[in-house]
Amino acid sequence: MIAQTPVIDSGPPLSRLSGRPSIELREVFKTFGEVRAVDGISLDVRQGEFLTLLGPSGCGKTTTLRMIGGFELPSSGEIFIEGEAMGDRPPYRRPVNTVFQNYALFPHMTVAQNVSYGLEMAGVPKTERQKRVQDALHMVRLPHVEGRKPAELSGGQQQRVALARALVNRPAVLLLDEPLGALDLKLRKAMQLELKQLNREVGATFVYVTHDQEEALTMSDRIAVMNDGRILQLGTPGEIYERPRTRFVADFIGQTNFLEVDVAGWDGMGVDVELRGSGLLKARMPDGIQPQGQMTLAVRPEKISLLRDLPGGEVPGSNALTGRLDEVVYVGTHTQYLIRLPGGQMLTVYRQNRAVGENEPATGEALSVVFNPQSAALLAD
Amino acid sequence: MVYLFLYLPLFVVVLYSFSATKVNAWPIKGYTLDWYRELLVDRDILESIRLSVVIGLIAASIAVILGTLTAFALDRFNFPGKPAIRFFVVMPIVLPGIVTGVALLSFFSMLGWPLSKWTIIVAHGTFCITLILNNVVARLGQLPRRLDEASADLGAPPGRTFWRVTFPLIRPAILAGAVLAFTLSFDEVVVTFFLTGREKTLPLLIWGRLRQGISPEINAAATVIIAVSLAGVLLSNRLSKQAALGG
Numbered sequence: 001m002i003a004q005t006p007v008i009d010s011g012p013p014l015s016r017l018s019g020r021p022s023i024e025l026r027e028v029f030k031t032f033g034e035v036r037a038v039d040g041i042s043l044d045v046r047q048g049e050f051l052t053l054l055g056p057s058g059c060g061k062t063t064t065l066r067m068i069g070g071f072e073l074p075s076s077g078e079i080f081i082e083g084e085a086m087g088d089r090p091p092y093r094r095p096v097n098t099v100f101q102n103y104a105l106f107p108h109m110t111v112a113q114n115v116s117y118g119l120e121m122a123g124v125p126k127t128e129r130q131k132r133v134q135d136a137l138h139m140v141r142l143p144h145v146e147g148r149k150p151a152e153l154s155g156g157q158q159q160r161v162a163l164a165r166a167l168v169n170r171p172a173v174l175l176l177d178e179p180l181g182a183l184d185l186k187l188r189k190a191m192q193l194e195l196k197q198l199n200r201e202v203g204a205t206f207v208y209v210t211h212d213q214e215e216a217l218t219m220s221d222r223i224a225v226m227n228d229g230r231i232l233q234l235g236t237p238g239e240i241y242e243r244p245r246t247r248f249v250a251d252f253i254g255q256t257n258f259l260e261v262d263v264a265g266w267d268g269m270g271v272d273v274e275l276r277g278s279g280l281l282k283a284r285m286p287d288g289i290q291p292q293g294q295m296t297l298a299v300r301p302e303k304i305s306l307l308r309d310l311p312g313g314e315v316p317g318s319n320a321l322t323g324r325l326d327e328v329v330y331v332g333t334h335t336q337y338l339i340r341l342p343g344g345q346m347l348t349v350y351r352q353n354r355a356v357g358e359n360e361p362a363t364g365e366a367l368s369v370v371f372n373p374q375s376a377a378l379l380a381d
Numbered sequence: 382m383v384y385l386f387l388y389l390p391l392f393v394v395v396l397y398s399f400s401a402t403k404v405n406a407w408p409i410k411g412y413t414l415d416w417y418r419e420l421l422v423d424r425d426i427l428e429s430i431r432l433s434v435v436i437g438l439i440a441a442s443i444a445v446i447l448g449t450l451t452a453f454a455l456d457r458f459n460f461p462g463k464p465a466i467r468f469f470v471v472m473p474i475v476l477p478g479i480v481t482g483v484a485l486l487s488f489f490s491m492l493g494w495p496l497s498k499w500t501i502i503v504a505h506g507t508f509c510i511t512l513i514l515n516n517v518v519a520r521l522g523q524l525p526r527r528l529d530e531a532s533a534d535l536g537a538p539p540g541r542t543f544w545r546v547t548f549p550l551i552r553p554a555i556l557a558g559a560v561l562a563f564t565l566s567f568d569e570v571v572v573t574f575f576l577t578g579r580e581k582t583l584p585l586l587i588w589g590r591l592r593q594g595i596s597p598e599i600n601a602a603a604t605v606i607i608a609v610s611l612a613g614v615l616l617s618n619r620l621s622k623q624a625a626l627g628g
Contacts, residue, residue: 071533092536100527106528106531
């Protein structure tokens with residue numbers, strides 16, 4: 001028998017956790033006509049956590065977010081926010097605020113009117129409203145624009161107004177629907193860090209929807225990778241990246257080499273697999289599945305070393321293969337090497353460009369590729 | 382050339398309305414505002430202008446309410462026969478006035494309604510609704526539904542969302558439609574001709590007086606109609622542009 005590897009509990013620091021989850025989804029389904037947009041999701045989001053729903057378009061991530069916000073109602077299942085069942089409660093009676101894709105600022109109102117709208121609806125007195133609007137705009141580092149209309153602001157500024165408009169209400173939960181999608185790369189990177197900081201400062205639970213894996217890795221406490229209306233894997237960015245459970249997850253997040261292998265046997269140290277043309281390799285014991293038959297071996301390109309002269313052709317405790325260098329692609333921070341293995345499989349290897357003008361390998365040259373069995377993940381599909 | 386063709390006759394009418402002689406003759410001998418002064422003391426004409434304004438205002442108001450409600454129904458809900466409704470609502474504009482006039486006339490006589498300004502108002506309302514409807518449907522189509530959602534998300538129930546977000550954003554479109562509707566109603570002849578009772582709207586009065594020849598006073602009255610129409614169309618355009626800017 002194989003021992004189940006326990007899922008490592010690595011959410012936000014304990015000090016921010018109170019007993020109950022901030023959001024609970026219980027067996028939530030959503031169908032639109034014939035289409036199952038969300039196909040049975042159960043999920044606990046912790047207090048103050050930054051949780052990202054990550055997946056390709058049409059995977060059900062936005063529908064899930066909209067159900068938490070109350071813009072769609074589940075076909076079946078139940079959603080709890082702060083311990084309360086939401087049922088068919090409309091958005092205006094949920095302790096949740098949303099930052100919409102493309103911001104959805106009210107075009108006929110000034111920035112200040114936009115931000116104070118929620119406070120007005122909640123009946124906050126005028127003097128307090130003004131102060132909180134000021135504070136909120138200050139928090140998103142956007143003072144001095146109160147009197148302007150949204151159309152007079154840049155995309156990045158509109159983004160900040162949308163954030164201020166949501167956060168000024170001090171919601172227990174902030175929902176963010178691809179809020180950075182419309183910004184250019186540099187601004188997006190800056191906003192990623194700011195969002196993360198805001199999450200820590202205000203202490204609200206953030207649920208963030210994106211299809212951008214890098215964004216998810218950068219900001220999240222945990223990531224739920226979704227496809228076809230289901231959560232495929234839930235874990236910290238490190239777990240998702242280093243220990244993907246399925247081929248989809250490994251493929252969607254970062255670059256990965258996939259090799260078709262046959263399982264030869266296993267022991268406490270790991271699994272022995274055979275790669276056609278290259279012989280036996282060692283792989284890490286997979287989480288929760290029994291290694292058998294034909295499987296996929298996944299190795300990240302940056303976990304592989306390239307060596308020119310391998311004395312004796314072996315490195316103790318490591319997998320060593322030989323291959324021919326097929327192509328070299330220089331991409332600034334690193335160089336990509338494409339290696340053709342004896343069995344015809346291609347392997348991509350990244351090497352950081354620490355020193356320039358080193359004794360570079362030439363195409364056609366025979367090289368050794370070496371990687372640790374712990375970096376070699378066996379995947380079921 | 383096209384513009385000359387379109388606007389030269391209008392220009393001539395306007396010019397003659399300032400002519401000092403009693404007969405329309407070229408070249409114009411001198412200029413005077415006498416005819417406008419006469420217009421102001423002519424009880425029949427004043428009465429007819431008043432009637433035209435009242436009919437235009439009421440017809441446009443009815444159209445604003447019904448047209449906006451229909452536009453909302455068309456935009457927000459899916460129901461069987463929706464395309465058919467969109468199509469049929471446009472009919473009053475496409476149909477020749479004479480058809481609409483005859484149809485409504487027999488309709489009213491069937492109901493046993495005596496012809497009066499109210500029958501005219503209902504008739505004008507039919508094509509006015511179309512104008513409002515088209516304007517508001519177009520505007521609602523441009524409005525991202527997300528704005529309603531954002532408002533709900535910030536704690537506003539549907540009623541407050543309508544008055545604080547949706548209505549201010551479609552208001553220019555409604556106004557543009559209303560102004561255009563008023564303008565069309567103000568100078569409508571054919572349908573009105575079928576449905577009028579004893580009272581005469583300004584265009585009908587002019588029509589009646591033409592039998593006595595084109596007097597400069599008629600030119601002056603026509604100029605008033607041109608001015609109202611022009612102002613209406615310009616204002617409507619202005620408002621439409623404002624609506625498009627999201628103002």
